[in-house]
Amino acid sequence: MQAAGYALLHQQLQLTAVPLRLPAIVQPVTRLELIGQTMAVPPAIAPAADDLLGHVLFALKHEGINLTILAQALPRIPAADFERMLQAAPNGIYIRKACYLREAFTGELLTQHTSVRGSFIQLFDPERYITRPGERNSKWRVEFNGLGDLTYCATVERTPEITDLLVHDILGRARAFIESLPPVMMDRAINWAYLHETKDSFAIEREAPSEDKSRRFIQLLRQAHERQPLTEDYLVALQNATVMNPYDLAAAFRHEQNHLAGSLQGAAGVTYVPPQPDLCRELMESLMRFANEAPLQIDPLVAAGVISFGFVLIHPFMDGNGRLSRFLIHQALCNAGALENGLLLPVSVAMKREERRYLEALQTFSRPVRDFWDVQWIDFGQLAFQFRGDNAVYRYWDATPCVAFTMAMAKHALEVELREEMAFLEGYDAVYQAVDERYDVRGSELANLVMMCLTNGGIVSKHRRKQYQYTVPEEVFDFIERIAQQVFAAQRAEIEPE
Known part of the structure; x- marks a missing residue:
């Protein structure tokens, strides 16, 4: 199967790039459509295999912006190819983007036979990507609106x-x-x-x-x-x-x-x-x-x-x-x-x-x-x-x-x-206050017991009961558990639908 767009540029020019998530592949379809993990391309709209600029323009139109591939591919395409395409369509959106990027990546100026007219176009489509206000190039009337600049830029799609x-x-x-x-x-x-x-x-x-x-x-x-x-x-x-x-x-x-x-x-x-x-x-x-x-x-x-x-x-x-x-x-x-x-x-x-x-x-x-x-x-x-x-x-x-x-x-x-921490703190305060109002327990020991009970599903373990058996009455353990269970039940009632 013949590749198209970025996939063809990647393969034919042997570029360094992260594999494409949706490579464009020419298939027997009548319109562009997603099939599995590929973009199926009708043969009628696929550029010829040796038309590298055609594949650049196809990619810009249908696949978005992949600066990794464009930075390597555009300098490999002769300037004359851009100038011929530009002469045929001096205000074309995608040829303007391609020319702007080629000049930026190579420093080589392209000849315009006619000045670009009309409004500025954004390099990244705001409906497809998250963008920000950027710098404008008056020659090509292109605005670079990416997340960064041409020395370093991330892309974030609006998935x-x-x-x-x-x-x-x-x-x-x-x-x-x-x-x-x-x-x-x-x-x-x-x-x-x-x-x-x-x-x-x-x-x-x-x-x-x-x-x-x-x-x-x-x-x-x-x-x-x-x-x-x-x-x-x-x-x-x-x-x-x-x-x-x-x-x-x-x-x-x-x-x-x-x-x-x-x-x-x-x-x-x-x-x-x-x-x-x-x-x-x-x-x-x-x-x-x-x-x-x-x-x-x-x-x-x-x-x-x-x-x-x-x-x-x-x-x-x-x-x-x-x-x-x-x-x-x-x-x-x-x-x-x-x-x-x-x-x-x-x-x-x-x-x-x-x-x-x-x-x-x-x-x-x-x-x-x-x-x-x-x-x-x-x-x-x-x-x-x-x-x-x-x-x-x-x-x-x-x-x-x-x-x-x-x-x-x-x-x-x-x-x-x-929110879980807030629920825990509110539960801790409720249990501590209820026990403190009814029993005389040393503050540090009460704090530890309440904390241990709440983190153990509302149960004071046998180990903790034994640990504090000489300083805390047995009935206090049971009371802590009872109040903790009431707190848990109240919290569940708040979040569970009736």
């Missing part, structure tokens, strides 16, 4: 999942929920969120932070509300505050190649290789520009997803990238002014529960990019890396799965984690 999450207004609901709480309960909820966000962010990295590390990380989370812009110095300071090993403290973005590894030894265990150090620094400059602008231009959670996953895929430090990437979600939301009164959405708590989905989102990019690296084992702990692809694969990436995951975790953090 049904992302559209539903946008309509859900997660951040608005979070603000309303916190504002509905009494001030004391609000403080307790926020303190819980900071503590558990810290604990679970480290836990995802299989680390247990010391008390000092926890305190410093919580302090950083609170400082995010000061809306400090991202700079290299600021990120270095954040990295220094989050890593456990003093030998891993960074002084700048990395100057050596790093990698991620799984359980296997040697080259076979390398699961992802981020961009080379020089490219890493360039991409970080672009990502920081985006991070300092985008949260005020697009939905903050979309920006947060691009920034967080973009950061961890660039991997600018030798250690601490994962924790910082999750911190950057919070930082982006604060920069947008979306979280007030010190509010924090404990997304790391939700991600810890969904580690498999977290890994799957990362692997949509990391797994195929690993194939573009030759990794050779030299000695124990020493590997040699050679990139045999094109840097465009790192510059332009599809962030759709990562943004969908980020938004889903923010929704989970609000509707499950925070």
Whole structure:
């Protein structure tokens, strides 16, 4: 079967690109339609196999924008081909987009026989992609409205999942929920969120932070509300505050190649290789520009997803990238002014529960990019890396799965984690107060017993009864259980339909 559009360009020019989710394939159909995991193309509208520019224009019209492929393919097509097509249709939407991008990627100016007339066109279709206000090119009357710029740009498609999450207004609901709480309960909820966000962010990295590390990380989370812009110095300071090993403290973005590894030894265990150090620094400059602008231009959670996953895929430090990437979600939301009164959405708590989905989102990019690296084992702990692809694969990436995951975790953090903690605190207060009014039990012991009972399904275990048998009367255990069961029943009645 003959490929078309991006699939043909990818195959025929042997380009470096993440496999297409819906490759266009010429099939015996009468109209464009989705069949399985392909876009079926009628033979009548498919360009000839050797018409590379025709396939570019086909792709721009029917498949959207894939900058990874376009950045490599457009310079390979002679300028004369563009100029002939332009002469035939000087105001054509897709030839203008192609000419604009070719000039941007090559620096070679194309000759216009007639100036472009009419209104500006947007490079990314706002009905298909999430876009932001961009720079306008007056020669081609094209506006670059992508999530980034032509040095580094993510794409986020308006999938049904992302559209539903946008309509859900997660951040608005979070603000309303916190504002509905009494001030004391609000403080307790926020303190819980900071503590558990810290604990679970480290836990995802299989680390247990010391008390000092926890305190410093919580302090950083609170400082995010000061809306400090991202700079290299600021990120270095954040990295220094989050890593456990003093030998891993960074002084700048990395100057050596790093990698991620799984359980296997040697080259076979390398699961992802981020961009080379020089490219890493360039991409970080672009990502920081985006991070300092985008949260005020697009939905903050979309920006947060691009920034967080973009950061961890660039991997600018030798250690601490994962924790910082999750911190950057919070930082982006604060920069947008979306979280007030010190509010924090404990997304790391939700991600810890969904580690498999977290890994799957990362692997949509990391797994195929690993194939573009030759990794050779030299000695124990020493590997040699050679990139045999094109840097465009790192510059332009599809962030759709990562943004969908980020938004889903923010929704989970609000509707499950925070609400469950509020229900627990309310139940704790009710049981503690009821027991304290009736019995004279030492406060610390009562607090421990109530906590243990509520976390054990409303039962004071035999072990706890034995532990406190000489300081707490037996009837107190039974009373704690009875009140706890009443609290659980009342909470179930609130959420279960009649």
